[in-house]
Amino acid sequence: MKLVGTLVGKSGTRYVTFRVFEEVNVNDLVLIENSKRRFLGVVRWISHVNIAKNQYSPFIVQGDEETIDALGYMNASAELLGVLDEEGRLIPRITIPPIVGSKSDIYLLEEGDEILVNVSQPVYIGVYSSSSRLFQLDASYVNYHIAVVGTTGTGKSHLVRLLAKAFSLKDIKSIIFDHTGQDYAPFFKEDSAFRVIEDREVLPSPAGIASVIANEVGNEYAEDIEISIYAYLASGGNPGETAEFFEALGLMEDYRKSKKYSLIQNRKPGKIEIAGPEEFKNIEWRNEEYLEILRYTMALLARRNTTIAKVIMRYLISGLDLAKFNGRKYTPKEVAELLVNGDKSLVLDLSNEPMAIKWSLLKDTIKFLWKKVQDKGGDRIVIVVDEAQNYASAGTPTASILEEIARRGRKFGVGLILASQRWVTDLSTGIRNNINTVFFSQLAVESDIAEISKVVATENVDLSSLDKGYFYVSGLLNPMRKPLLLHTFPTVEEVVKANAGR
Numbered sequence: 354m355k356l357v358g359t360l361v362g363k364s365g366t367r368y369v370t371f372r373v374f375e376e377v378n379v380n381d382l383v384l385i386e387n388s389k390r391r392f393l394g395v396v397r398w399i400s401h402v403n404i405a406k407n408q409y410s411p412f413i414v415q416g417d418e419e420t421i422d423a424l425g426y427m428n429a430s431a432e433l434l435g436v437l438d439e440e441g442r443l444i445p446r447i448t449i450p451p452i453v454g455s456k457s458d459i460y461l462l463e464e465g466d467e468i469l470v471n472v473s474q475p476v477y478i479g480v481y482s483s484s485s486r487l488f489q490l491d492a493s494y495v496n497y498h499i500a501v502v503g504t505t506g507t508g509k510s511h512l513v514r515l516l517a518k519a520f521s522l523k524d525i526k527s528i529i530f531d532h533t534g535q536d537y538a539p540f541f542k543e544d545s546a547f548r549v550i551e552d553r554e555v556l557p558s559p560a561g562i563a564s565v566i567a568n569e570v571g572n573e574y575a576e577d578i579e580i581s582i583y584a585y586l587a588s589g590g591n592p593g594e595t596a597e598f599f600e601a602l603g604l605m606e607d608y609r610k611s612k613k614y615s616l617i618q619n620r621k622p623g624k625i626e627i628a629g630p631e632e633f634k635n636i637e638w639r640n641e642e643y644l645e646i647l648r649y650t651m652a653l654l655a656r657r658n659t660t661i662a663k664v665i666m667r668y669l670i671s672g673l674d675l676a677k678f679n680g681r682k683y684t685p686k687e688v689a690e691l692l693v694n695g696d697k698s699l700v701l702d703l704s705n706e707p708m709a710i711k712w713s714l715l716k717d718t719i720k721f722l723w724k725k726v727q728d729k730g731g732d733r734i735v736i737v738v739d740e741a742q743n744y745a746s747a748g749t750p751t752a753s754i755l756e757e758i759a760r761r762g763r764k765f766g767v768g769l770i771l772a773s774q775r776w777v778t779d780l781s782t783g784i785r786n787n788i789n790t791v792f793f794s795q796l797a798v799e800s801d802i803a804e805i806s807k808v809v810a811t812e813n814v815d816l817s818s819l820d821k822g823y824f825y826v827s828g829l830l831n832p833m834r835k836p837l838l839l840h841t842f843p844t845v846e847e848v849v850k851a852n853a854g855r
C-alpha cells in the first residue's frame with residue numbers, strides 16, 4: 354500500500370474527494386483510512402486545478418512559471434465500494450461517510466495487498482487494470498447468467514475462453530456452441546477437461562433436417578417437407594412402406610381401399626408411432642427415395658403438379674444430399690447426456706453446417722440438457738453462446754429455449770454466458786432481463802450502456818479509451834457490485850496458475 358492523498362472537501366456515503374500527492378489513475382482501487390473506519394473506493398475522476406488560473410478570480414497572480422505551476426494541485430474523486438470491518442472484511446454497504454479530518458489518508462492498493470471479500474467461490478480470469486492485483490470473481494453466481502458485450506476485437510471470445518477454463522477448474526462444466534469453429538474448438542482441442550464435437554457428428558432432429566430442406570425449396574412448403582421427412586423415417590426410407598403412416602394421418606386418397614386399412618382401424622385411431630431420434634441413427638438417408646416420398650406426400654396434400662415439379666427442381670439444384678446425415682455418431686440427446694453424465698466440458702463446433710442445422714442442434718441439445726438437468730439436478734452447467742446475435746436475438750428459432758434457461762435455469766444450476774457486440778438488438782428482452790452480470794468494453798452502439806444500466810450498475814465508467822482485453826465487470830459475479838475494470842489474462846495457462854490451490 355502506498356500513501357497517495359488525503360481527504361478534502363465534503364465526503365458522502367457514495368463519493369469522497371481527495372487531494373492527490375502521488376500518482377493515481379482512474380480505476381485504481383484505494384483504501385480510505387480514518388481514525389474510526391477504513392473504506393474501500395475506486396478512483397472515478399481526477400482533475401487538475403491551479404488557483405492562479407481560477408476562472409472566477411478577479412486577480413491575476415503574477416510570478417514566474419515555476420511559482421505559478423507550484424500553485425497547481427490535483428483532486429480525485431473516488432466512489433466508495435464498502436467499509437471494512439474489524440477483521441478487514443469488506444461490507445458493501447455504507448451508512449456513515451468517511452470523516453474529513455486530520456487523519457484521513459488515502460492509500461493505493463498495490464500487488465499483494467489483499468482485501469477480504471465474502472466470496473463463496475473465487476475464480477480469477479485477470480487482474481485489476483492498474484495494479485496487477487488479482488481480480489476476484491464469484492463463481493457461485495454463474496447460474497444467474499452472464500453477458501459479455503463489446504465491439505469486435507475487444508476480446509470477448511478470449512474472455513469467455515478464460516471463464517470456461519476457470520469454471521472447469523471449479524467443477525462447473527460448460528457446453529460451448531462455437532458458431533465459427535474458430536474461437537473455442539482449436540483452443541480446447543488439446544485440453545483434457547474439454548471434449549470437442551463437430552456438428553457433422555451429430556444427427557439433427559427430423560424437424561431440423563426438414564428446416565434445412567425447406568430453406569432450399571421455399572419455406573411455404575415447410576409443412577409438406579416435415580410430413581415427408583417423418584414419412585421417410587416411419588417407412589425406414591422405403592417409398593413402398595409409407596402407406597401405413599399416411600393412412601394413420603388420414604391422408605390416403607382412398608384409404609378405404611387400402612389393404613392396410615383394417616390394420617389401422619384395429620388400433621386406437623390416430624395412433625402413430627414414430628421412432629425416437631436414437632433409432633433414426635440407423636436409417637439410411639438416400640436422396641432418390643426421399644424425393645419419391647416427397648413427391649408422394651405433396652400429391653397427397655393435393656399440391657398441383659407444377660408446384661411439385663418446382664419443389665423437386667429446387668431441391669435438385671440446391672445440391673442438398675441427405676446422405677450427409679448418414680453414420681452420425683451422436684444425437685443431440687446423446688450430446689446432452691455426454692455433458693451431464695460425464696465430467697468434461699463440451700465444445701460443439703458448428704462451423705460445417707448451415708444456419709438451420711446450427712439452430713436445430715443448439716435448440717435440441719439444450720432442450721434435452723434442460724430436461725436431463727431437471728430430472729437429475731445437482732450439477733452446475735453453463736451454456737456458452739458466442740456470436741449470440743445469431744441465437745439469442747428476438748425472432749430467432751433458438752431465442753425461446755434460451756429465454757427459458759434465462760428465466761428458470763438458476764433453480765437447477767444452469768447458467769448462460771452470452772457474448773455479442775450489441776446488447777439490445779442481439780439479446781431478446783426476456784434474456785436481457787434475467788442477466789445479472791455484464792462484462793462490457795467499448796460498445797458498438799453507445800446507447801446500449803443506458804440499457805445495460807437497467808440490469809447492472811454502469812455509472813461513472815468511461816468506455817471510450819479501453820484497449821482490448823479491458824472489460825468493466827458489473828453485477829453479481831463481481832463481489833464489489835459496482836463496475837470495476839478488469840484486464841483479462843493474456844493466456845489460458847495463467848488462468849490455471851492463478852486458480853491453482855485457491
Ligand SMILES: Nc1ncnc2c1ncn2[C@@H]1O[C@H](COP(=O)(O)OP(=O)(O)O)[C@@H](O)[C@H]1O
Nearest residue numbers: 505506507508509510511512821822841842843
Ligand atoms: N487480455 C488479452 N491479452 C492479449 N491478447 C488478447 C487479450 N484479450 C484479447 N486478446 C486478443 O485480441 C484478439 C481479439 O480477441 P477476441 O476475443 O477474438 O475478440 P472479440 O471476440 O471481442 O471479437 C485475439 O487475438 C485475442 O487473442
Ligand SMILES: [Mg+2]
Nearest residue numbers: 509510536739
Ligand atoms: Mg469473438
